[in-house]
Amino acid sequence: MSSRTRFRLVPTGLTARSALVSLAVAMLVMGAMALTLWALTRQSEALDRLSQGEVEHLMAATRLLQQANLLDQEASTLASAAGHAQRREAWVALTDRLTWVEKLVVELGLPPEDAALAGELAHRITQIEENSRALHAAVRARIDDPASEAGAQAVARLKQANEAMTAELSAQLGLVGANSRRLLDAQTRQLAQDVEAHRRTTIGLGLALLLAVIVAALWFEVNVVRRVHLLKRMVDEGEATPPAQTLVMRDEISSLAQTVGSYVSRIRAHEQEMRRVNEELSFLADHDALTQLPNRRFFETRAMRRAAQPGEPWWVLIGDIDRFKQINDQHGHAIGDAALVHVAGLLRTKLREGEALARFGGEEFVAVIPAPTADAVFSIVERVRAAVAASPLTLPSGERLSMSISFGLAPILPAPATTEDEAAPRRALDAALRAADDALYVAKRCGRNRVQVAPQPTPAPTPAAPTVRGEALEA
């Protein structure tokens, strides 16, 4: 059977399904975390780019602007140099600054879309360089020939040109700075948007995750917990048929349900069996196995109950099969038993159910009969005696064995109304049994196959002066 297989590669088992569901949830969680990590990494990278890239860029642009402005000052110093030493000094300072400005422009690292701007900047600087060189030469010439008008004019003209060029350069650099600032703004805004988007995604993911967890929990509830509850109810209520819900999926629970069902059936069967056995035992406790008649103990209980009822007086009947020992000796115990059963059967038919017929032991039977008078009960029992005498037992050999039974009868004397003694009914019954037994003895003595009623007790004599001291007269 598939439920017995130990290793199942096909994921239809509960473990596998639960694992799958858990895995799905776990993967959702991991996915969410991975997404968060990715977003955070991206944002941290963006921040890095911002700080290393954009901010640096802005600072470079600002630095460059500063230096470009200083260029003009240095050109002025050069232009106003009076001697060669001053000229040289100014020239060294100017070229030094120009060298750095050039380097700064290269390092500015403008993006490809600003290639035109970068080109323009480089061009302007080259222009300034050339102009400065010309200025330098003009200044040198002027120092060598201070009187020359043309020389002085040349210097003035070149200086003006330099001023103009430097101003244009500054303007251009201002633009670079502004662009940089704008770029920084844009990137910052982008970053903020990213963060916001991620925030929303995280919330969404959180909700999705919550939903997934709820769904998983529901699935678990429906497919596992509820079915287990049904299983429990099955056991509690002893249902042998598994409820449909437990069988809806082929897995450990469904196979468990089937197993539980089969157990429950077995238990029920066992219970039935036990009840039956119990009943049998109970019967046997109160009845004679052979004749199926109630036994003595049972009789006494029933008899007392009968006798306690108001109404007609009850009579105790004891019957004894005649010459039973002879039958046993002559024909064996098996026939003896058969005879007993036979007589029991006859008595049963002739006596009513309410008369508590019982086997009193050995070959004796007992019953209690309600009758108004001794004559009434005598005629009832006489008929029974006659019936037995008229029904011989057919032996296996075919021989017919005639049988007879003697009866003794005695009334159960009612307890005096005044007493509340619980043992009184018992005593009354015992007394009646003793009296019936005595009557039976008389019947046997008188030739068997007859009914003898115990003599009635005479009414208590009026209290004349007793001649006998304290002894009750016995009838």
Next chain:
Amino acid sequence: MKPDRCFSAWRKLALLLCALALSLPALAARDSVRLGVQLEPPLLDPTATAAATAGEITYANVLEGLTVIDAKGRVAPRLATEWVRASDGLSYTFTLRRGVRFHDGKAFDAEVAAASLNRIVATDSRNPQKKWFEKIAGVQALGSHQLVIGLHQPDALLPFALALPAAVMVHPDTAAGNATQPIGTGPFKFGEWRRGHSVRLDRHAGYWGKQPALRSATFMFLNSSAETENMLGEGRLDWLGSVTKMTSSFMTRPDYRMSARKLESKMILAINNARPPFNDLRVRRALAHAIDRFELSTIYGTQFKPELIGSHFAPWHPAYVDLAQRYPFDPARAKALLAKAGVAPGTRVALTVPPTDYGRFGGLKIAADLEDVGFRVDLVQVDWKRWMSEVFEKKDYELTLILHVEPLDLNIYARPDYYFNYDSAEFRMLWERVLSARDETELNARLGEAQRKISEDAVNVFLFMRPERNFMHKDLMGVWEGSPIPSFVLDDVYWRK
């Protein structure tokens, strides 16, 4: 949110980011360091160029020699663990360190070491310090980790010479590529060379020795004084190895400190001895009298009192002979000598200066001094590559202001093809005597003679010892301050927390 309120919110964020960015470099710099150097070397291989900056960047960081000059200026083992000098002094046996690999994974062994050394002494070798190894007769590998160096004559300075940047160990397969991508055995490997900008070195995980604390180091090339000033001012440099005109004004900043360097940087006005009128001894002596060296030495500010020199030798060396006043400042005397030599007033002379602080501002003062004695000076500012090629290699110059940083480099005067074009058989003989000195006393005496000779011949105008200081962030620790090798060794450098 109203649009303008929205915008101002972005402004605030931008400002915050700016503040963050300004502090970020400071935060981020804790396992890296930005070093300022004025001259960008033409190549990164110190075995192929005399430009000291090549060694400054790579010495002990990327490329290592058999020995090294340590933080205290002493010869120490590096790729060789020990060495034994034969009793007759004619050979050294070096035991090499095991488990050493180049950055590309190739193994370092005696074969590689021998090849490296043979490369230095080969006839077609372009090694700038070839002279130091003239006494080597042969180099042989003895097994995998033993090297025997045979000498023509005893050379007590050999272990020192092997510690020079020009004697670093290279692998024959990659030696040619070291000019642009040096591959060595050091704790750092070559990262990137942005021409005109910087060289970056990155920590090498497979180094044979102790892992350095720093993850990377960037050598930034400062090609203008304006830039140097700005970088220092904005704190964008963690170390500057040379004193500049503005150093004194930065000395008061509490976040930086200065410490002495043991470099032997001799500032000289080099003269092309082969070019008229400078082939005339009188003209050269006139130049020496014309320069006001003391005034010149104040370009670094009054805190520094650089020692004037009269020859190509460091004053703190025991063999030093004080010749500083051999040619005292005397413009009148200079003019007289020039007149005697037939140099007419107004004679044009070109003074070539490198793109350094001293080049710019020292050059100005010298030009002024020369003009005071009648010359007409063209101050020619060139970039380092041009200086190396035109002045150093092609010897196409008249006068140049330059710093010689190698220790004990008097031997350059024994090379007739050196850029001074000083060809003196007498000096060469004197130098031979120096090399064959038997003991220290003799050595010092002979070195003294050599110094006097070049002073007498006024080969160059010897100006002063440039004050050498480490100028660095106060939290930068472990700098090898006592090394006479122009270098920035990253071995022990770390940031104090």
